[in-house]
Amino acid sequence: MKTSLSAAIMITVMISLSACSLPKNELAVKADPAPVIGTSPAKADPPKAIPPKVSPPPKVNKPPQPAAGGTDDIQAVADPESDTVLINKQHMLPEGYLPAELVYPNVKFTFNEKIEKRMLRKEAADALEDLFSAASKDGLPLAGVSAYRSHERQKTLFEAYVRKDGEKKARTYSAYPGTSEHETGLAIDVTGADGKCSATDCFAGTPEAKWLAKHAHEYGFIIRYPEGKDSITGYKYEPWHLRYVGLKPAADIYDQDITLEEYVSAIEVSGKVH
Ligand SMILES: [Zn+2]
Numbered sequence: 001m002k003t004s005l006s007a008a009i010m011i012t013v014m015i016s017l018s019a020c021s022l023p024k025n026e027l028a029v030k031a032d033p034a035p036v037i038g039t040s041p042a043k044a045d046p047p048k049a050i051p052p053k054v055s056p057p058p059k060v061n062k063p064p065q066p067a068a069g070g071t072d073d074i075q076a077v078a079d080p081e082s083d084t085v086l087i088n089k090q091h092m093l094p095e096g097y098l099p100a101e102l103v104y105p106n107v108k109f110t111f112n113e114k115i116e117k118r119m120l121r122k123e124a125a126d127a128l129e130d131l132f133s134a135a136s137k138d139g140l141p142l143a144g145v146s147a148y149r150s151h152e153r154q155k156t157l158f159e160a161y162v163r164k165d166g167e168k169k170a171r172t173y174s175a176y177p178g179t180s181e182h183e184t185g186l187a188i189d190v191t192g193a194d195g196k197c198s199a200t201d202c203f204a205g206t207p208e209a210k211w212l213a214k215h216a217h218e219y220g221f222i223i224r225y226p227e228g229k230d231s232i233t234g235y236k237y238e239p240w241h242l243r244y245v246g247l248k249p250a251a252d253i254y255d256q257d258i259t260l261e262e263y264v265s266a267i268e269v270s271g272k273v274h
Contacts, residue, residue, distance in 0.1 A: 019175060019225060019235040020146065020182070020189050020199050074179065083123070083220075083246040085184060086264045089234040092178035093151070099185035102148055107132040109144040110195045119148040121185035124220075124244035128188065131219035140208050141193035145240070149182035181224065186244040199240050209239040217254035220247045224260060232259050 074092045079085055081100060087093060104118050105125035111118075120128060128144075135142050155177040161170035181187040189199040190212070197203040204227075213223055224243035225235040245253065245260065253263050 019180070019238060020241055074176065076178075080184070083186065083244065084249050084260070084264060084267075085186075086260055087179060087181050087184055088261065089176070089179055092176070093183055095151075095178065097151060097178070097183065099148070099183075102185050105129055105144070105147075107144055108141070108193060110191065110198055116148055116150055116153065117146045117182075118144065119185065120188060120244070121148075123246075124186050124188075127220045127244055128242075131216065131221060134215065134219070135208070135211055138211060140211050142190050142208060142212075143193045143195055145189040145191050145198045146182065147188040148185045149180060151177060151183055154178070154180050154183055181241075181243055187224065188242050189238075189240045190242060191240060197240075199238075203240045204237065212242065213239065216242055217250040220244055220250045222250050222253050222260065226259065229259050232261050 074090055076094050077085055077087065077091050080093050080097050085093075099121050101122040102119040103122050103125045104114060105120055105128045107129055109118055119125075132142050154175065158170060158174050158177050161174045164170075177183075190208075191198045191203060192206060192208040197206060203209050212221075216223060221242040221244050223239060224241050225233050225238040227237040227239075230236050243260065244250075249263060253260065256263075258266075
């Protein structure tokens with residue numbers, strides 16, 4: 001157990017310095033129970049003290065009950081069901097959030113099992129089927145890699161990383177529970193149908209990546225972490241990570257060449273829904 005957990009984490013650390021944080025060997029990590037962060041004894045290494053967090057001055061609208069430790073700088077969103085809900089390193093889903101109506105989109109994935117990471121919210125799943133079908137017609141069949149990830153699953157992963165590396169380091173490569181877009185049921189990592197370059201940098205520049213950058217908005221999706229926008233999104237370029245936001249928002253974001261952060265903040269300023 002000790003060895004497999006360490007190995008799984010090592011592999012993950014090496015391959016997934018990204019928003020998606022996809023462990024290749026998920027089962028090894030999953031087998032571990034999920035104690036509260038900061039209280040579990042370190043298994044592989046000498047116990048590492050997690051440094052006490054210095055709290056910034058309280059903000060208005062701060063979540064009344066932050067999740068297990070270290071969320072002082074993260075606000076819980078008020079509209080988790082919205083297509084344009086903004087989830088990032090500063091904005092998290094409410095504790096225990098479960099998306100409504102998760103379904104299995106009828107598209108190819110890089111695996112066959114009917115498991116959680118194959119699911120999306122219904123509207124995103126319908127739109128994804130149209131997108132995949134259009135890509136196929138253009139000679140570029142796609143495959144899903146990873147879609148929905150439950151809060152529990154993200155928590156289990158994150159806590160395993162914290163036990164291994166301490167919270168500060170874990171946060172540099174894994175999303176804090178509640179702050180992964182995959183928990184919304186509106187995000188999916190995709191790749192070419194051959195399964196090469198699954199959620200890795202080599203997907204950039206492929207015909208499939210170019211097709212997605214040009215056409216995803218026609219189906220209500222955006223490339224959530226565009227190139228050169230990491231100072232805004234908090235994540236490096238991820239041409240494979242699609243986020244469903246709905247047709248009109250996706251078209252606006254595409255036309256204006258902006259991020260979801262900028263789109264949401266423009267709406268807040270103007271006070272309009274559209
Ligand atoms: Zn992703």
